[in-house]
Amino acid sequence: MTTLATKKESKALIERLNVFTAFALGAIAAIVVWRLALAFLPADSELAPLFTREDKITLLSMIAWFIGFMTGIGALIAPFRWVQGKDLTHEENMFYAGKDMGIKRYFRYTTDHKVVGIQYLVITMVIFGIGGILAMLIRTNLGKAGGGWIHPQAYNSIVGTHGIIMIVGTIIMVTGPFGNYIMPIMIGARDMAFPRLNALSFWLIVAAAIPLIWAQFIGGISTGWSAYNPLAGQAPLGMDGYIMFICIFAISTMVAGANITTTVVRMRARGMTWNRTPIFIYGVVASVALALPAFPVFFLSQVMSGMDRALGTSFYNTALGGSGWLYENLFWIMGHPEVYVILIPAVAALMEMAPVFTRRPLFSFNVAVMGIAGISGLSILVWAHHMYMSGWAPLLSAPFMLTTELISIPTGMLFLVLVGTLWRGRLWMTVPALSIFALLWNFMIGGITGIYLSDVPADAFLHGSMFVTAHFHYTLMGAGLTGAIASLIYWFPKMTGKMLNKRLSWIAFWLTQIGFNVAFMGMFFVGLQGQPRRVEAYANIFSKGNLITTIGAYTIMIGMLVLLHAVISSWRDGVKAPMNPWQAKTLEWTVANPVPLENFEVLPTVTSDAYGYGKASS
Amino acid sequence: MMSDLRSPEQDYFKGKWWKRKDVKQVIVLWIIFTGLIGYFSSKFQVIAMGNPASETMENVIHLITVFTWASSPVAGFVAALAVEALIQKRHHGDNPPPEADHNISSSPRATATWLVISALLCLFALVVGLIALQKDDQALLDKNAIHINVTGQQWAWNYDYPGSTGVRSHVLHLPVDQPVVFHVTSKDVKHSFWVVQMGIKIDANPGYVTQTVVTPNEIGTFDIRCAELCGLLHAYMQNKVIVESKADYQKWLASQPDTGHTTWKAEGAIA
């Protein structure tokens, strides 16, 4: 145990704070504030807005939980020192970095980017596990026409919770584990620009999770993940949990975004010009660069929703001068860039893997960068295609149709890069390599169905139907999750020192991909037949398609459970991995397993890009 | 990184490149896949969407089919290249295969061709969409249209027929071959008025009145479903629209009791 030769009080304090003290302090704070609020808040009356007292109590205790948790995990120690006019000592920084701490460092406010990366990996898996369980409940209920297995209000809440959990999971699934663990090594740095902010961004997610879980017991999230007002105004107390969750998660995302951007801009190794920066880095930076303007808007939209619920304001209440359309605009200004936040790192990761598994250079790095930049830039201009049918501004349908259809051009560039890298390569049959093919298939379907939806007259038929649900699952899950799982298999040796069991990952890959396509093709069919989305029961004509979807979903579940087993068993006693099992050329493969605390003995100098495969022509 | 003009890729495409084995294979696969993808996708879509009950829906089906066939060559090309990569020698095992015998890292020609074609396809989709959109906008101004007020509320639709003597109903009745403009609002939360087989949809917003228009051209019974999650019983917020001959429609209107027109004002409507 490192001893800290500083003041006795804070020495003891830093060493004592961990996730358990955080939960304890958070719970105590929440209960104390709850009792105080219950006792002292005035009752609802004709003068004060009706039905707001319980919302006030709920929100106040959730805020107290948040402050208690963050204090208990130790997030305030460094700021407190700074207010005192000093900073942490070198020994304290080493303690924070988890030096010589063994497994305890994963349960503390540890700043080492590798620890944060593993923490993100575990929490992502937990998030997908819970979201997946909810998906199984949904599909089981929808297995037959009358519904009725799960009653309507529980069902609506399961759908809403599944949605927001999966959105959060897919946002962090590549940038969290691999953006944190791998990215600094890949650019030749010792850690990220702001290590303490790195720990902060992770623990904020843990803090945010509790209000979301709490919400399930106080009425659930009955509005779908988009939480439209005015429906959210009449939703039960669980909605306040959603609001709190989003506010905290938004802060986490913004913090991570600032950290990643600064790291990549300022801390690349000597000689790593932008031309020699791996494409994965571009993907991660573009993703967080999009999140940085988008999430504050989401944050504000939820704050206003909370104010309408708890304080009786009328931001979204038309009868009192506000507008439900305001909410829709604010939500989708975040909502559309957000899907590219999800997609770009996954595609960029596959573009990073493509040369490794075809042993030839990436087909046109410049086109890949242009594609990523084009998608990022355009994605800020397309949001109202989610609102074609809302009646908000019919005159704006055409301009938004234009910008939305334009996005297909930079997206096509990413396809060009991937198929171009496959062409005339020496294909190494591994799951990451096959994932490229799976991505091409799934993303082609997702992308083209997106073109149907971007067309206003076609959207008049398709909006709000299961067609939309199938479209976004094809893009976010079929493309995004495929890239994330490939990233897991690819970088598993570096992060855990073990190879992920090959046979199990093949089984998981095929079960998941086949199950996925069966499930969501069935969903396209019932969407085209006319089934609305977010319904707990449906008319008989939709039975066949739904049954097929449910069977596909069960297949995905089995594939995912196999993958889970592979991860856990390989992590514990899998085949030990060599330093560079894939013979790849990026910097992370030049460090030993396990990666030393400070990554590099000597910071590397880079003299070329990482795609120097193949023979130069004579 | 920027390839020079005399890149190895250009050497690859010297001479009768279309006669090279792998290029020929790609072209054959391309044609096959384009056909398969286009045919089966559009068949799937047309079967699912069923019989249209208005020209608007016929246009939707047509539009989706056209987009499917227009994007099939792109999908087919990607599929052809991917399959071509798969049918070359595949390497298995724990060690990577030897590196490729070339180091082509870009192709300005391929990039330019791809960009131009995707831009043209994009332009095509845009123009087709704009024309269809224009037609729908014009229809809203049709002087021959009848007007019907649609109120959405948790969790049932109800309809008010302004031209009649206080007729209101739960099941929508419409005369065939007559344009109808729907004025839609909500009494509580957001709903979405979707006349499925007629291919029209517009959200019902509290405090606003929105419009959409359609001309039913088939006699029969069709479905109206709510397409925006509106609470507990959203799944059950569905009812029928009965399209009948003009004479039958008048007969039905006359037979309905006079319940007085709804004191129908969108709550807090903005002038």
Place this chain on the structure above:
Amino acid sequence: MERKVFGALGTVIIGIAVIAGIGTYVAAAKNDPGITQATPAGSFTAEDGKSYPQVKLNLNVYPNSGFGGHHGAGGGAHPDWVSYALGGPNGEILADAKSGTNFQVPPHTAVTITVYQYDSGETLNNDFFAHVRGTVGGTAKFVKSYDTKAKANASPETVITNIPADMVGHTFTLHGMSDGKDQLFVSVPLMMSIDEEVGAAEEGATESGYVQNPTKTTFTFITGDEGEYVWNCEFPCGDGTIARFGNAMSAMGYMSGHFIVKA
């Protein structure tokens, strides 16, 4: 290698068991898990002369859930929420009823529902629902004041097609999915208990604390083919600002329930 595959199989089985367990728990957590079958009651002749078998249902609408019934002795999780419930043939409280908002009736049958309404009311926000719709003859039988102690009408029975839109207590609105050709839709407004009676709760009240004289509304409708419908009240009195469909109105088992037409 084989050990790993067996291990994976084990994880799959455990995973399925966990999901099934969670699912069963969630599915069972219903406010009103039971279904009440309507009571057979002879036959009914419609206006066109056709004869249908007849079934009867008696419902009560209470201003809170203190009556017990399907909410349990303490009134359940929300004893202050308005609730519909199964009632006796003379408007009695059935405190032991196991279900109270889910009903099942046979197809092609005349269903006669009698509702004793114990709650107060206000103005509807859409007077569409102040009219009687979907019943035989488009009418309902209405008694403004029914004496539950004496088990008799305390005011004359009238035939109504609508009630004043500002005196609505609740509605019984039955609707469902578009499936077969027959689509049932019934909506009957249930007038509020008149104010003097609500105020007199302390003097002449029944033991439960509810007013002695609820309103009584009786209506009959004919079911078509089999189908799954829902019914809910269309008078918004729940949480929310303009859209007051929160709280009790958004929870099955209080002011909404399933209505299954099945042989």
